[in-house]
Amino acid sequence: MAETLSKSLPSSRREFVETAGRLCQRFGLPRSTGQIYGLLYLAPSPLSLDDIAELLSISKASASTGTRQLLSWHAIKQIWVPGDRRDHFEAVGDLHDLLRAGYEKFFRPKLERSVSKMDHLLVCLEADRKAGLLTKEEHAFCKERLAHLRSLQTRVQKLLPLAEKFL
Amino acid sequence: MAETLSKSLPSSRREFVETAGRLCQRFGLPRSTGQIYGLLYLAPSPLSLDDIAELLSISKASASTGTRQLLSWHAIKQIWVPGDRRDHFEAVGDLHDLLRAGYEKFFRPKLERSVSKMDHLLVCLEADRKAGLLTKEEHAFCKERLAHLRSLQTRVQKLLPLAEKFL
DNA sequence: CAGTTCGTTCAATTCTGATTGAACGAATAA
DNA sequence: TTATTCGTTCAATCAGAATTGAACGAACTG
Secondary structure, three states: OOOOOOOOOHHHHHHHHHHHHHHHHHHHOOOHHHHHHHHOOOOOEEEEEEHHHHHHHHHHHHHHHHHHHHHHOOOEEEEEOOOOOOOEEOOOOOOHHHHHHHHHHHHHHHHHHHHHHHHHHHHHHHHHHHHHOOHHHHHHHHHHHHHHHHHHHHHHHHHHHHHHHOO | OOOOOOOOOOOOHHHHHHHHHHHHHHHOOOOHHHHHHHHHHOOOEEEEEHHHHHHOOHHHHHHHHHHHHHHHHHOOEEEEEOOOOOEEEEEEOOOHHHHHHHHHHHHHHHHHHHHHHHHHHHHHHHHHHOOOOOOOOHHHHHHHHHHHHHHHHHHHHHHHHHHHHHH
16 A cells, blocks of 8 residues: 655755755765755654655665665664554754764774874885985975974864864 | 986875875865875975976876866965976965865855855745645754754854864 | 977866666565 | 565666866967
């Protein structure tokens, strides 16, 4: 017994979906993923995969990969709807949590890796120097610039937890 | 009288170029642009377009568009080298300035536009409501979520100038 | 003046990564 | 059991953006 509802969005929600999609796209994430989150963020009740695919006019395959992506970020969660075999999804509304988690999972590891990369580069620089591949000035110049960068990194590392508290 | 120098980089600088390229790429900017900045950031003396193209093994066309991009962001500047007709480029070392400028030029306008977008959406929501396109609950739910988002936006707007000062 | 050199532009190509349709396995229903 | 529904996976396609080669105009050179 399939419900054959209107399956279209009011303009407010439609525009919101579009905005969310573009935002994601700008950050290098798949547009459809952002659209899905946008759709769910303003959905008063959980939606099934088919709902999502139909409302966004995307394939069920896209909807599936998108939702799994969002689940892995804990940006949405699965909801069991009694009497319906299908999975339903709803957005996690607390964006603050979401940001914190995103920082922990994405930025922090990346920052840390970039710090060790810098350390490696400094070692590398000394090796090049010993191998006679750099002039005295070149060595001094690079060392100074790398140090500058390094100090910026540590400042950022200190800033982000503070920022998180502030928000 | 063309100088036929070795035209290759020590491993420290080569790795730095690679890292800078990947960083840019991650933020949706052309990789080559990041590579150019990385190359110049560790260059003790200004480089010509041809130097850049050769050292990075990219076409002169790419080097040209990349440098113009970076110039527009004030991330590099043109240097006049006496006795050489060609343009030479050097990186602006002060990343702090660069970040501030990037915020002013990129993030701030985008944030502001997103704020007015939200206001528009709230208007839109009321219109949908009056047109009878939304149930009472749907309207209330959306309004609450949009308000939540809106408040997050203003908090971010307040945070960023502070963060800038902190760095 | 003709002949180079330099930097930019633009159409064509290439790459990367998002999206899809089709096929599949698991779970449910009949 | 067989048939159907649901969600995932995967190879193929598609779109958009980066990159290039070629052509051009402007500035220099001799």
